[in-house]
Amino acid sequence: MDIKILSRDVLIKVLEMPKVIHGVESVYKLKARGDVAAWPLVEHHFDGGAVMDIRSGGAFGNVGIHGAKLLNNFPANQDKGLPVFTGILMAFDSETGIPLGVMDASYVTSMRTGAAAAIGASALARPDSENLLLVGAGRQSIYLLGATLIKFPGIKTVRVIDAFDPENAKNYVTTIKDRLKAELGVDAQGVAIEAADNMEEAVGLSDIILTITRSTSPLIMKDWLKPGTHLSCIGADMVGKEEIDPEIFRIARCFADDAKQCCTVGEMEIPAKMGIVTPETVTGEIGEVLAGLKPGRISNDDITVFDATGLAALDLVTAKAAVIAAKEKGLGITAEI
Amino acid sequence: MDIKILSRDVLIKVLEMPKVIHGVESVYKLKARGDVAAWPLVEHHFDGGAVMDIRSGGAFGNVGIHGAKLLNNFPANQDKGLPVFTGILMAFDSETGIPLGVMDASYVTSMRTGAAAAIGASALARPDSENLLLVGAGRQSIYLLGATLIKFPGIKTVRVIDAFDPENAKNYVTTIKDRLKAELGVDAQGVAIEAADNMEEAVGLSDIILTITRSTSPLIMKDWLKPGTHLSCIGADMVGKEEIDPEIFRIARCFADDAKQCCTVGEMEIPAKMGIVTPETVTGEIGEVLAGLKPGRISNDDITVFDATGLAALDLVTAKAAVIAAKEKGLGITAEI
Numbered sequence: 003m004d005i006k007i008l009s010r011d012v013l014i015k016v017l018e019m020p021k022v023i024h025g026v027e028s029v030y031k032l033k034a035r036g037d038v039a040a041w042p043l044v045e046h047h048f049d050g051g052a053v054m055d056i057r058s059g060g061a062f063g064n065v066g067i068h069g070a071k072l073l074n075n076f077p078a079n080q081d082k083g084l085p086v087f088t089g090i091l092m093a094f095d096s097e098t099g100i101p102l103g104v105m106d107a108s109y110v111t112s113m114r115t116g117a118a119a120a121i122g123a124s125a126l127a128r129p130d131s132e133n134l135l136l137v138g139a140g141r142q143s144i145y146l147l148g149a150t151l152i153k154f155p156g157i158k159t160v161r162v163i164d165a166f167d168p169e170n171a172k173n174y175v176t177t178i179k180d181r182l183k184a185e186l187g188v189d190a191q192g193v194a195i196e197a198a199d200n201m202e203e204a205v206g207l208s209d210i211i212l213t214i215t216r217s218t219s220p221l222i223m224k225d226w227l228k229p230g231t232h233l234s235c236i237g238a239d240m241v242g243k244e245e246i247d248p249e250i251f252r253i254a255r256c257f258a259d260d261a262k263q264c265c266t267v268g269e270m271e272i273p274a275k276m277g278i279v280t281p282e283t284v285t286g287e288i289g290e291v292l293a294g295l296k297p298g299r300i301s302n303d304d305i306t307v308f309d310a311t312g313l314a315a316l317d318l319v320t321a322k323a324a325v326i327a328a329k330e331k332g333l334g335i336t337a338e339i
Numbered sequence: 340m341d342i343k344i345l346s347r348d349v350l351i352k353v354l355e356m357p358k359v360i361h362g363v364e365s366v367y368k369l370k371a372r373g374d375v376a377a378w379p380l381v382e383h384h385f386d387g388g389a390v391m392d393i394r395s396g397g398a399f400g401n402v403g404i405h406g407a408k409l410l411n412n413f414p415a416n417q418d419k420g421l422p423v424f425t426g427i428l429m430a431f432d433s434e435t436g437i438p439l440g441v442m443d444a445s446y447v448t449s450m451r452t453g454a455a456a457a458i459g460a461s462a463l464a465r466p467d468s469e470n471l472l473l474v475g476a477g478r479q480s481i482y483l484l485g486a487t488l489i490k491f492p493g494i495k496t497v498r499v500i501d502a503f504d505p506e507n508a509k510n511y512v513t514t515i516k517d518r519l520k521a522e523l524g525v526d527a528q529g530v531a532i533e534a535a536d537n538m539e540e541a542v543g544l545s546d547i548i549l550t551i552t553r554s555t556s557p558l559i560m561k562d563w564l565k566p567g568t569h570l571s572c573i574g575a576d577m578v579g580k581e582e583i584d585p586e587i588f589r590i591a592r593c594f595a596d597d598a599k600q601c602c603t604v605g606e607m608e609i610p611a612k613m614g615i616v617t618p619e620t621v622t623g624e625i626g627e628v629l630a631g632l633k634p635g636r637i638s639n640d641d642i643t644v645f646d647a648t649g650l651a652a653l654d655l656v657t658a659k660a661a662v663i664a665a666k667e668k669g670l671g672i673t674a675e676i
Contacts, residue, residue: 003425007344007441009675044378044395046405052436056407058381058393068383070393072407072429074436088340088436090676092409092427099389099411099425104441106676337672338346339427339443
């Protein structure tokens with residue numbers, strides 16, 4: 003059996019964001035039909051603060067893939083000149099069990115996370131949205147921005163804010179258009195992209211807000227939002243992380259990638275602990291909106307929230323797209339196993 | 340980061356049974372000191388009878404490795420001309436999280452399982468054992484036989500019995516010496532290897548018995564055993580499988596690779612359900628004997644049993660040996676990830 007081995011460098015060459023978005027949408031829709039599995043998380047804490055986890059699952063139906071990714075986070079590597087984060091993903095055809103590919107997990111995760119933010123906005127934000135606020139100027143944020151600009155060609159202004167380091171946002175905007183073009187093939191020449199430093203003011207000007215920070219307390223308050231705003235909250239993916247005011251969940255139409263997981267480790271965790279939301283009372287899952295099973299936004303004035311915590315099936319559908327593209331382009335290593 | 344990709348063909352070239360035995364012994368000893376982890380099994384049953392499982396864990400201390408193997412069993416592949424069993428193993432350095440290798444899981448599993456049977460015999464059987472009975476003539480049995488012949492150069496006679504298909508054992512013995520030499524480098528020219536068909540008689544003649552079948556009822560009864568016999572029971576690795584009389588567990592010194600796992604899915608499962616053994620009352624774990632923490636055989640007349648159900652750490656230590664050997668021999672694919 004031949005499988006594809008794809009390095010990060012090859013993945014950057016073969017993964018195209020529009021195809022990643024398409025794959026992630028397919029998985030969300032399949033999830034609404036019960037055709038996506040997330041198998042139990044395996045997690046181990048090493049002495050010395052390192053952590054490894056194994057996330058596994060599958061998307062069946064017309065996607066037909068299962069597998070696992072093993073991620074390592076070894077903070078002490080910083081001092082050794084070694085990468086702190088490493089991870090490998092392995093993907094199998096779920097019709098036959100035949101292995102398809104083994105690859106670096108980090109770039110796949112970045113791309114599908116960006117796609118998720120954009121899909122949430124596309125399904126829930128006002129289609130005529132023109133003002134985008136990107137909260138977070140770290141490693142992941144370019145993927146959210148690029149994917150959302152693909153989904154919303156009508157965006158005129160992007161404000162970038164780094165609540166922890168305003169200088170970082172200023173540096174970010176100086177190169178972001180070139181990076182969007184080079185790394186994601188997104189032409190943002192017609193878009194004004196500027197750094198912001200007043201969160202309240204920036205929030206009040208925005209139609210779409212994307213959050214991708216490591217925050218553990220609200221950065222965005224309910225009263226700052228103008229009617230009709232959409233928020234895709236991506237940063238909160240473990241217990242204790244929080245980016246927006248829990249009170250927003252009282253007034254918004256709130257959607258999850260996975261309702262139970264979002265109420266356990268996502269942006270909905272704190273509101274759930276406060277009794278504001280439960281997996282049963284959340285408005286719905288994003289796949290239900292995409293599949294036409296539930297309405298997303300009902301009026302132009304609705305505040306909408308999408309909370310994404312990630313599913314192994316999103317990595318796997320992205321891995322499948324990468325394997326197909328690598329074969330077409332003759333890239334990556336083809337190895338017998 | 341460069342990792343090694345090792346196919347089954349390369350693994351056959353690089354893995355040497357004596358080194359596999361050494362690695363498996365190391366892990367058993369580490370386990371006795373609490374330095375081996377088996378993380379929760381992830382298992383999924385597909386519609387149509389296919390099963391996939393993910394076994395993960397690590398061996399720390401002087402071994403320093405963690406990882407996972409994902410195994411697929413798709414019976415319907417038989418009719419499609421595709422392999423029924425596929426699996427991939429990924430191994431990481433547990434000091435740094437850096438990936439070491441990705442490889443075919445099946446050959447690694449076969450080799451370490453053979454090693455386990457031999458290590459159990461080496462730790463528990465009489466050192467002057469001359470008569471070996473191999474119960475099972477399927478795909479796995481050559482690894483048990485080869486490893487045990489390495490550990491017991493004094494073996495004079497090997498009887499091979501297939502309780503389900505006597506013809507199979509007859510065919511098996513015609514080629515086994517050549518296969519032992521070619522596949523495992525074991526010279527068995529001085530050993531008489533013959534097929535047997537009377538289980539009771541063969542059992543009564545044997546000092547060491549290795550069982551590796553898919554049986555779900557006892558093939559070997561307590562009263563057939565002569566004093567001093569050792570049994571390494573390897574076939575029973577899931578609920579319902581059983582190769583030997585539960586009554587043997589009342590009279591034998593019984594050792595497990597993992598006491599809890601053996602009482603749940605191993606040869607000890609049925610005796611445990613009958614109240615004959617519990618994880619607490621089993622004589623010990625094999626690692627405790629190897630580490631000198633518990634006595635194995637006490638007298639020449641003891642009946643001893645070793646029940647092995649497998650640990651991910653055994654695959655991982657074998658994978659590490661394979662990566663080291665492949666680097667030394669310049670074999671396998673070195674891939675950037």
